[in-house]
Structure formats: structure tokens, C-alpha cells
Amino acid sequence: MTSFSRQELLITTIARLLQGCRLVATGASSPIPGAGALLARAQSNGRMRVNVLGSVRNDFLCDGGVELFDLAGQGRLDAFFLGGGQIDGEANINLVGAGGEYPQTAVRWPGSFGSGYLYYLVPRVILFREEHTRRVLVQTVDFISSAGPKNDGTYRPGGPIGLLTNLCWFAFDRDKRRFRLDSVHPGHTVEEVRDNTGFEFDCADEVPSTAVPDAATLTLLRTRIAAEIAETYPRFVAQVFPDLAAAGE
Amino acid sequence: MTSFSRQELLITTIARLLQGCRLVATGASSPIPGAGALLARAQSNGRMRVNVLGSVRNDFLCDGGVELFDLAGQGRLDAFFLGGGQIDGEANINLVGAGGEYPQTAVRWPGSFGSGYLYYLVPRVILFREEHTRRVLVQTVDFISSAGPKNDGTYRPGGPIGLLTNLCWFAFDRDKRRFRLDSVHPGHTVEEVRDNTGFEFDCADEVPSTAVPDAATLTLLRTRIAAEIAETYPRFVAQVFPDLAAAGE
Amino acid sequence: MTRDLGQVPVHGLDQLAAQIPNGAKIAVPPDYSGVAMALTRAMIRCGLRDLHVVCVPVSGLQVEMLAGAGCLGAVETSAITLGEYGTAYRFQAALKAGAFRMMDATCPAVHAAIQAGGKGIPFMPLRGLLGTDLLKNRPDWTVIDNPFSKDEDPVVLLPAIRPDFAIFHAPFADRNGNIFIGRRRELVAMAHAATQSLVTVEEIRDVDLLASEESAAGTLTAAYIGGIAEAPRGAWPIKLWDIYEYDEDHLKLYGEMARTAEGFAGYCDRFVQDQKAAE
């Protein structure tokens, strides 16, 4: 087996989760989702469009900042990525602040960005947060920037399909309104996941290991995809794909 | 007194009615309002903007066909012109059709265009219809494309200030919801107006004659303004200002 | 004519028209934005029926000819006019015959409902319209009391329009299927609202419209485009921007022939059916 980095596993996992999408977008400060989307596009046989925020070569929007949200409203945007200062077991996410009394929270994060909308409209939202700790993955978020699906009849074609972290992939069960541990990344254990997760989740007796990238995928990622994402995230590529970065200089 | 044509009187009357406006627009097939607006602009000391639909040199809109309506919604559009297949004594206008049962009317006109909106939003709507007959100026319109102001609390910053025809200028009294004959064009009489008007209107014992253009205004109109409006309405200029048209060839 | 532009298929005109099923809801632009007349003739050749045409916000010869050819199921518009080129005889005759449902509107209402469709919101409010017979005859519109006003404040709500197709003609497409639309932003609004756009262009250029800020500002991005056909003079006999003018002689000829159903049939024989090869 070819060796690969943590970031490469996350990227290839994301690419797998995006299979079949026609239009995928990534937001600000999202090198791993961006690389994952570009990898999925490369594997889609020309059937996927990807919009990388901050890119010039991979940004096809012409109608200002609102167009991404309008695309979601039209039902054209198949997948998007959201993170969270806190994420809880019902998939509520908090991008605003924690502790204290809103708006004078003890900790203040930048804010909700588009989450309060995209989370409801985009069919395949991938929650992505590398840090997997009880600080982030909490029982109940302190502030709901965006609510997990409640099956209460609210118009909601979108929602989370799961949560990807440095340790594992949780699938989100929309009927049960709970996460289910679907796979643990190589080198990590269910116990480690449990120790570092503040919410309860479903878990089979045997949890498979997250599928690892094959050699062809890794080659594609380390050459064409790394070059593509370097346009928008040069520092990320210098760090994660130092060989390519060196060759490009 | 310099002699002038019927069209020149209408144009200079319109220019007078537009004094003090900051932004005026004219719609399709409107050479006389267009010339009137351009004349008013020339006399405004650089304080008036005019948008002539169909012009290249005098169209400053960049946001598609909707921008004119958005300008009206923002309260930026001070004056506009509307006509009517029928206009009645309460200033209801009909641009859709007459006779028979809607939508299978005996006569069908093109349709309402923007009237169902602009008539409510633009503070100084000038109703303009050259034909002054009982066929056009009716007791009650057969179809209300756009309703006269009713003082019923409806949000309505806009409405008609009056009606200009080949015979006269009627001011509209918004409180009384009636037209008042304000001036009769030179060469015509109150009796002629009354004979050719299908609705009742207020009328003082003495109705003044419509103010006629002075020589300086006529010169301005016949040179600079005729040249400006010729860009959009060459046939109109060839007919009304044949000297300029000939000089331009 | 089988190469694709990026992910956008390029078709012949009749192939492009064949994408449209009977009963489809199509959005079409006004004359000043670029009307796909060559495609309209192909649609008539296809024998399309029961089209719901949304004019954004008005139309002319395009709807007149679709009416004459019996293609219409409904017309949602703020006006149908041939301007100085005369009366829309076939449209008026079909209207009087009750051949289609007439949905009279006012320009900003069509714009607003199309914008609502493009935003994926269920409706858009609009000022005006109160007290009109337009409102009375549009059971699909509704009036609510503005919830943000302390006093009574009725306001019209227009349900979003989501056409199956936006159909228009533009000067050119680039090598990736992006369309140059300049400042004709109703084309953007229509394309956003529609499931897909079928576009005819004067030509396909081997350029990238997204490469510069200036050209990108006037571009409709390929993601909205379902198919493109090359159609030189594809707006004829209507004008296209400042690229070519109305064909006045032809429009006069049309106006004379279309006075009667028979005359219109003769026109179609000559200029719709027989032009197939040329187009």
C-alpha cells in the first residue's frame, strides 16, 4: 500500500462523497474540500462542475456573491461544505460564539456566513472539521447558527449527509436525527473517537476502516489536482505536496 | 409671435411640466415625451437626468429592463409618461382592450407594459394621448390596466398630475379624483374640448390658453433638441423638423 | 455540429427545438434583448403544442407566430406588440378564439416573479397593481397585508416563475459554452429561473469570456445552458442589439400576409418550412 498523508485521506474521502454530483462549490479557507471537489471533478468524466471560492480559473460565477446562494435556491448546487466552532449530536452547528450570553459570548467566532441558508437548501452538505475534540463536538451547541434537520415539515431539500474529521466519518441519519460512526481512519480507533466526541452516536459492533486511496488516485491528486488547487491555496500545497511545490518553482 | 407646430407646443408644454425633476424617463414609441424631456434637461442647468428608451446616447441604464422599475421603486424616478386606449374621468387607464368580455375583447391593444406599477410609484406621471375624442376619453374604462388614485390608504407615492392631448391640458385633482381643464391650446376652445371628452371635468369660467413657447425655446428645440431626439426617432424628426433633417443630410 | 462546448452540447436548430416537449413552460425575452427567431421557426416546424410562454416582460413577432401556428397553451405577458410594424393579427385572432389562456401582467411583475424563480424563493411582493383588472384576472396572484406595517397596507404577492426553458438569441458563445449577454440582464434572470436555457448564437468564438473582468461582467455562465445552436442572423427578421436592425421590408410583408390565417399559412410555407435547409 502506498503511504499517504492525513490530508490526502481527507481529500480522497471527500472526492468519494461527491460522486454523482453535477455542481459542487467550496467556501472560504477550504483547501481540503477544494482539492476533494477538484479530484471528484477529474474523476467525473466531465460531468461535474466545481466552483472554488477565491479561484480565478475555477470560478465560473458572473453574478456577484449572491449567485452561489441563488444556485442553491434553484436546486442546482448539489454539495457544499460547512464547519463549526461547535457541532452537536443533532447536527446543529454553531459558527457564532460559545459561553456567556449572546451576543456577549465568552468566545466569538466570525459568524454564520451562508450556513443559515445553505444547510437547508443543499442536498449533500458535508460537515468538515479537522479538529475532533469534545470542545468542538459537543452535546448541544451554545448557539444555533444552522439547525440540524428536524423532520417537522419545514421546507428543507438540503441537510448534512455526515461529518468528516481527522479521526473518522460519521454518516448522519436524518430519520433518527443522529450521527452513526461509519468508518474510522486508518491508525485510529473507535475508542479514540468515543473519547473525543461530546455527543452520543450510533455505532455498529464492527466499524470499518475508512477506504484508503489507490495508487492511481494518489498520483492524480499529487500531480494535476495539487497543481489546480495551488492556484488558490499555494501555502497549503507547499505544506502538503512539497514535491509538486518544489517542482513548480 | 413665432409660429409653431402642434407637436412643438406639446413638447414645450411637457418640458414645462417636468421642471424641477431630477430623473425623467420615457418609454417605447414616445418621440414627443422624449423631446420634451430632453428640452427640460437642456433648461435644467445640468440638474436633470433623462433616460430615453431606445436611445444609445441618452440611455444610462446598465442593469437590464428591470432597472427602470427598480428606480421607480427606489423613489428615484420623478416623472414618466403613460397613454391609454381609454382614459376615464377618474384617471383609470386601459391599455388592454375594449368591448366584449375580457380576455376576448372586441378590440385588443398590446397590453399594460409597466403601467400597472409605474402609475403607483412615479410622483409625476403625465398622461399623454394626442387623440382627443370620446372614443379615447371615456366615462369609465372597460378594463383597468392601472387605476387612478383613490385616497384609500393604498401605498401610492405616485400618480397622474394631468392629461395632455392635442386640444388641452387637464390637471388631475387627486382629492376630488377629477380632471380640471387647466388650459386650452391656441386655436381650440373649451366647447371643442367638452364636445370631444366622454367624461365630466371641472372647468373655471375662464380657461386660459396654453402657454406658447418663446423664440429662444423654439430655437433650442429646433436645433439641439431635434438633433438629440433624431438619434432615436429619425422619422419623427424628418416629419416635424424637416429643416434640421434636411440640414443633417 | 456535434462538438460540445465544455459540458454544453451544440446542436442543429431542429435538434435544439426537439429538446422542448409539448406543454413546456418557456421564458422569452423582449426584442431588444435578442429573440431566438430561427429557433422559433424550428419550434413551429416541430409542431409544438400547448406551450406556456412567459414573456420577460413583453414579446412581439415570436409570440405572434407561435399563436398563428397553434403552438400556444398560455401566454403570460405585459404586452404583445409588433411596434410600428402593425397589428399582431394572428395573436389577436387566437386570443379571440380562446385558443390559449391569457395572463395579462405588468412588466415589473414578470421581472419580479422570474427573479423569485431565480432565487428559489416562493414569491416576491410588488407595489402597484391594486385596484386593477390585471390583479382581478390573475387568480394565481394574491394580496396580503404587509406584516411589517403598523397600518393596513395591502401588497400583491407574485408566485415565483420557474420555466422549463429560457430561450433566447445572443451574439456569441465562447469555447466553454458561456454566453455573452452584455447588459441584457433579463437574460440572466430568465436563465437562473429556468431549469435550463436553450440558446442560439450568431457564432461560437474560440475565446474564454471568463478570462477578463470586463468580459465576465457581461457573461451568462455555461452552468445554466442546456444546449446551443449556431444560427447566424438568428434573430431575423427582428433586430439584434446594435448588430443588425429589423428587416423592415420583411416585417411589412409579414404584416400583409398574416392578416388572414391562409396568408399566415402561406408565409409559413415560404419562410418557416422551406427555410429548414437554410437554417
Added chain:
Amino acid sequence: MTRDLGQVPVHGLDQLAAQIPNGAKIAVPPDYSGVAMALTRAMIRCGLRDLHVVCVPVSGLQVEMLAGAGCLGAVETSAITLGEYGTAYRFQAALKAGAFRMMDATCPAVHAAIQAGGKGIPFMPLRGLLGTDLLKNRPDWTVIDNPFSKDEDPVVLLPAIRPDFAIFHAPFADRNGNIFIGRRRELVAMAHAATQSLVTVEEIRDVDLLASEESAAGTLTAAYIGGIAEAPRGAWPIKLWDIYEYDEDHLKLYGEMARTAEGFAGYCDRFVQDQKAAE
């Protein structure tokens, strides 16, 4: 600097800032659209107070500095972030001190409310938001049952935003006061919604943006502009499109100095007050 561009007056930066009264509602764009930072420094020099800032839809250093200088009365935004250049310390400190009213939103909600302002409609509906604490903390928003739905279908209504001023920085103005904005259409939306726009530009060019279809497509027309100031590198230390980049060294310096109120005061002495002559 006293000549006008058509009907648009050209001012110096401090003169332009002086148009804004205390308590004004101003709309500002995100970093990628062009932030009028030189004008922001002039606003701080003016000692403006109680500004209601609407970020369309987010902001960064601009609101951070206005917070540090005590200019804010309310902030309506979907995020305040300095991105990779660190924490918005002054913003956070002022927020914790309750120095201004915080109105957290989500990006498309700000866009929609500004678009409603630009259309002159009283409100705009938006999907999403239901069940969030954003909605709970926005008493100015309301929820109605979609009148077009047969089933229960709650939908959020956002009241229109009509700022007194839209304030931004662009590459250039033409000789008639038209502004080149490319595809930064939030600038158009802001300008339409605002009573007037105060714009700084890298330069004034002796061209006519409306002369060609291509340049007109990326133009904000002068009718919306209340005043212009020339400000070369007027977005500094923020980037401007692809014209210049973030000044990383300066932003790091800012990040260090702004950790404390005293440090921020020192920063202002050096880079806000003392730069008056230079600007």
C-alpha cells in the same frame, strides 16, 4: 479636486467622509469586492459616531477598525473576519462591552434584504433560517405561512434595507461619474438600495464606460453616485480584485498592535491620523 464628473461631485477623502452624519446607515462590501479603506480612515478622523453598518454580506478590517475607533452603533453582518490575518480583537472587545447592537445574519439574508431595498419592495422572503438562534435574535425579521402553499409552510420575511449610503472602492470612474464594478454585483445591489453611494476609485479615466456593450455590462451608472474621491491604493491594506494583494506585513503589524485598545490607539496615531496629508 473640485471638478465634477457630469453631475457627480468629486471631493477629497475627508470632504467625502464629511458627507456622512453620525447615526447614518451605511452598506459596505466584502473584501473581494473593494473596500474603501482610505475613506474608512477619513471617517475615523471625522470622529463619526453611532454608524449602523450593513455588511453585504460580511466584512473584516473595515468594521474591526470602526469598532476600535468607537464609530459603531449597530452591525448587521453574516461574519466579521480578518481571515488568516488573525482575530478581530477590537471588534470582539467592543461587542463584549456592548458598545453596539449586534445583528447576526446569514449571507443570502443580507443580499435579499438589500435587493428588496433596491427594488423598493417592503420585504423579501428567504428559505432556511428556521430553527436558528439567528432568527430568534432578529426581532426585525418575521415568519409567515407561505400563502401559496396548501400545507403549512413557514417562511422567513426580511424587511428591506435602505441604507443612507453605500460605500466602496473601485478601480476607476469614467469622465461622467460612472463606476467600473465588473462582476461585483453586490455593489450594484448596494447602490440601488442606498439613498446615495460614496465611492473611492484608484483613478478617474477620461473614457465613457457606457460607450460599449462590454464595458457597460460591468458599470454602475452615475445616477446612483453622490460623490467620488480619487484614492490610489484606496483599499490598502486590503486587496483590490486582481489589481493589488493584501499587504500581509501591514496586516500582521495591525494584528499585533490591535490586541489592546492602547495598541490600536497607537496604530491610529501612526496610520490613520498621520496619513491625512498623504491621503
